[in-house]
Amino acid sequence: xxxxxxxxxxxxxxxxxxxGGIAExxxxxxxxxxxxxxxxxPRTGTVIETRHELRGRSFAGKVLVFPGAKGSSGWSAxxxxxxxxxxAPAAFLFNEMTTKMALGAVVTxxxxxxxxxxxxxxxxxxxxxxxxxxxxGVIEITKKRGAQP
Numbered sequence: 001x002x003x004x005x006x007x008x009x010x011x012x013x014x015x016x017x018x019x020g021g022i023a024e025x026x027x028x029x030x031x032x033x034x035x036x037x038x039x040x041x042p043r044t045g046t047v048i049e050t051r052h053e054l055r056g057r058s059f060a061g062k063v064l065v066f067p068g069a070k071g072s073s074g075w076s077a078x079x080x081x082x083x084x085x086x087x088a089p090a091a092f093l094f095n096e097m098t099t100k101m102a103l104g105a106v107v108t109x110x111x112x113x114x115x116x117x118x119x120x121x122x123x124x125x126x127x128x129x130x131x132x133x134x135x136x137g138v139i140e141i142t143k144k145r146g147a148q149p
Contacts, residue, residue, distance in 0.1 A: 010131070010140035014117045017134040018092070018102060021111035024131040025090040027124050027141075028062040030054050033096075036075030036104065045087030063130040064089040065120050068096030075100040080107035091132040093120045093139065113139065 032053050034040065039049040045060030060082070069075045082088040092105050092112040105112035111134035120139065124130060127144040 010142045011123060013120060013123060013139045013141070014137050015093075015113040015120075015139065016115035017137055018097070018112040018114055019105045019108075019110060020135045021091075021109075022131070022133045022135065023063065023090040023111045024129065025061055025063050027065055027126055027128045027130045028054065028057065028059050028089075029065040029121065029124055029126045031067065031121055033067050033070035034064075035071035036069065036078035036100070037072050039071065040078055040082070042078050042081035042087060043085050045082050045085075045089070058087070059089045060087040061090050063091045063093060063132060065093045065124050065130075067121070068094045069098055069100040069104060071100075073100060076103040076107055079104040083108045083110075091130070091134070093124070093130075093132065095119065095121065111135075113137065 030053050035049050041048050046058045047054040088108045089110055091110050097114050111132045113134050124141055129142040131140040
């Protein structure tokens with residue numbers, strides 16, 4: 001689904017590439033950091049952490065917009081498993097760069113960006129259509145129907 005399909009001009013945000021590539025999909029947004037080890041089910045890409053706002057939601061094939069990783073160094077291993085099980089996010093957009101987050105993005109092979117000119121948590125909502133061109137450092141957001149930028 002492109003911006004043309006929505007008949008809207010996308011909002012553009014620039015940022016820094018962590019892992020190159022181009023991906024697009026529906027956004028899944030949380031203001032909570034995500035725990036890898038014990039926080040996700042890599043078979044389904046579902047958040048299983050008890051008190052997480054996304055508990056029961058799958059990020060598989062979605063553009064995951066979140067502050068960053070939390071927990072142990074097992075974070076990257078769990079997200080690597082999502083790639084092996086075809087349940088990885090289409091792309092990562094995150095605010096806080098850590099070694100866990102960097103390695104997780106690399107082993108997941110998902111286009112990933114950080115260091116944005118504008119906070120994506122303030123601009124993107126779950127259900128928006130997001131195109132990530134990490135090679136160019138550009139995110140294009142098409143708001144879901146009825147939403148305001």
